[in-house]
């Protein structure tokens with residue numbers, strides 16, 4: 001499969017394999033998101049926005065499991081390119097992918113559900129309030145925004161585990177972390193490399209998210225804080241000190257206040 005943006009063949013292959021895993025397997029890194037959706041929300045007949053859809057695996061998963069019309073929006077041209085290739089390969093109807101910076105070119109449609117799966121921690125800090133404010137305004141009455149992300153206190157929040165397999169590596173002093181990261185830096189499928197991605201993380205945690213959604217006129221309807229302990233005892237929400245340092249993923253459903 002060839003790329004219009006002249007992406008390297010190896011990166012296209014890697015991106016397609018990653019997105020296909022999210023699309024076709026329940027056991028991808030989005031398994032908690034999928035279980036949360038299946039448990040609480042029925043997307044059948046709904047209008048859905050997958051904000052920060054990346055390479056589109058999760059978008060296609062939703063379209064495959066529910067009869068819904070879904071739009072995936074992302075700011076990264078490489079990701080949207082792969083998403084379109086994946087859609088073409090699997091011939092999924094009812095799915096559109098768009099390359100769009102919504103702060104500069106706001107969304108016009110309204111949606112029943114808006115998903116941000118592993119996106120919020122990547123949004124540049126000055127965009128967070130404008131984006132959540134805009135998304136709140138794009139909800140149909142009774143609509144839900146779903147946000148999942150690894151909170152900054154968590155063991156893998158640095159996103160560096162592939163090359164620096166040290167939990168909580170984000171807390172290493174810069175004079176230790178930066179040389180290691182520069183030496184082990186890798187290309188990513190996308191517009192930035194691993195070092196660039198790390199430097200762009202906004203250090204999102206629950207306190208910070210609460211401040212943002214409050215300004216955006218949203219409230220929390222449901223929160224699930226997942227750590228490894230949940231593998232042993234299901235349904236626990238250990239999101240207080242010191243357990244909050246063990247949380248690998250926050251899953252939060254929001255509604256308009």
Ligand SMILES: C[S@@+](CC[C@H](N)C(=O)[O-])C[C@H]1O[C@@H](n2cnc3c(N)ncnc32)[C@H](O)[C@@H]1O
Nearest residue numbers: 052053054073074075076079117118119122123
């Ligand atoms: C880790 S990826 C997650 C992709 C996908 N949601 C998934 O779970 O596989 C984060 C995505 O957020 C996108 N993103 C970051 N800031 C954005 C913004 N301001 N507008 C749209 N997408 C954004 C990035 O380009 C990237 O594709």
